[in-house]
Amino acid sequence: MSWYMDKGPDSDVILSSRVRLARNLVGHPFPSRLDKEQAAVVSNKVSESFFGETRDHRAEYLDVDLGCLPDEDRMALVEKRLISEDLARFGECRRAIISRDESVSVMVNEEDHIRIQAMSPGFDLNAAYRKAESVALLLESRLPIAYSGKYGFLTACPTNVGTGMRASVMAHLPGLAMAGLLRGAVESLGKMGFAVRGNYGEHSQAAGHLFQISNQITLGLGEDELIADLGRVAGQLLAQERKARKAVYDTDPIGLEDRSGRALALLRSARRMSSAEAMTLISDVRLGLSLQLVEGVTEEALNRAIISIGPASIQKNAGHPMNEFERDVERAKALHTILI
Template sequence: MKDLLPGWLHGPAPEGDVVVSSRIRLARNLQGYSFPHQADERALEAVITKVENALKKTGFTLKRLDGMAQGERLLLVEQYLISPDLLKNPSHRGVMLNQDQTVAIMLNEEDHIRIQSILPGLALHEAWAAANHIDDVLEAEVDYAFAEKVGYLTTCPTNVGTGLRASVMLHLPALHMVDQVKKVLSVLPHVGFSVRGIYGEGTESTGNLYQISNQVTLGLSEDEIIGKIISVTKQVIDQERSAREALLAKESRLQLEDRVYRAYGVLSEARLISSEEAFRLWDNVLLGVNLGLIPEVSAEQINELFFLIRPAILQHLVGKDLAPHERDYYRAEIIRKHLKTKRG
């Protein structure tokens, strides 16, 4: 089970009651090669070879998607180590991972190279330091597509410049309960930020999780982009915590306790549970744990459950392909066992 959980999940998590994770992504392309959607097989293979050789002394391991079964590819998506877009054409695509899986380098997705550093909690500066270090290592060995007037050249014009996307994943259940989440998040696109679902662009929110990221990479330095994201994130954190305090007010506390314990009761005792129901209950239980209303389990256990209930990870745990009704059975069994495990 531990081997199937993403390595980046564990460790210090500043503001971890609201911020699930921080991610830095750098988009880069190699000079002299067409962008991936126009490159031929020879060029795509050259990109993989050049990056692998540049990082051969850093401890990174190459995983080729065309050498994997579909279940293994989906596992990487569920661990947030690659994007769903990379699966659309796995031929001549891959990902390079460091040992603790805090840095992943997608090869031949939308751009030749996408360096991703992900850490728990609000840790954008630390994630930037890790991504920037690998970027420096690569830039010393390969020639990036770069123009003095605009910066790094990318497939999508919105990534031109620094090529940096800084994002945070936030858990906002209380704002949802007081019917304020849309109001709070709807302001952000007007001030330069994108709001997306758990798998990024074009995806919906699950379990009241939302990604906030910068819209523009041109005309701002990396430090300015990160500073702006941290500033707006802290404002949303304050609003979520204020909503939680309101829910804990004397007249609402009992209703909130009933809500989170009902969710915990079903989650910990159910014999059949779909992924949709599991995520809905997970959302309520995590809120209860972070508010100190459910002392029986830790936030770490509940955060781990977010991954263990997913189809590809679940099937790897069981060791075979599962029909939907079988997944509902094994998902409930794994949840029960996981919640009964005592943490020291």
């Protein structure tokens, strides 16, 4: 089941857990050095190896040639967190193998030849890792993977060398922001070796107080150690956020209840809405829901709203080109459908 359709552990703060595993093929330059013909060879090799001669996994996975998709469709996959923006931007000779439940995706010819991504709802890094590992083992059994006995898995980015693993959680941190504690928390995470980015990863903004926290260095560390380290830090952040939410509520309970209630009412009744405004309002409702200040809405519905209201998703669902004003109108309609 998709991470946004299920309620996982500690999902009031941690929306999802993700594990990525980077792998590269022996005898081929990294994707940034591939010409078109070489990139096509790598793309086809990975697809053929994953599905096999009998096309096993076909019932569970979609094989998507990104070069054949319109720009909006590729960006809609980014908004659903199924592929990276870089993979979408340079779609030619790039591929995504996506599980039908949207919990696993294999990105081909991104920064590395193969990037396996697995997601789980809530705070459950181990579940995400088990999914990613099973796909990695399948591909490693069928393809010549670049591996060094001294360094581990060889990757395009030196910080991924070793396990090739990048683990992350997506956290909702409005309490720390409202209490004026967010900057200090982010700086502390950076000093401990963890990256804090916007909800779409590197170079993205933290819309709706959503942040992605991930490990930065893998060399010399095992998978279990990396997951344990991130789990410990994310657990501390989770406790700090809950404490901050309580402090904000204790300071002005009526004001916070009014804020979250107004946000839900506006999401359900507005005639047009930008994605930035929608994310801010969804954040306010999520905060109110966690403190039992609003009723009649679920975390799952709010998660679905988050992944459905990006510009590309709105345009893809409409099925025709739209300007910004038209997208804002369609976005408001989509929010009504999801949240009422």
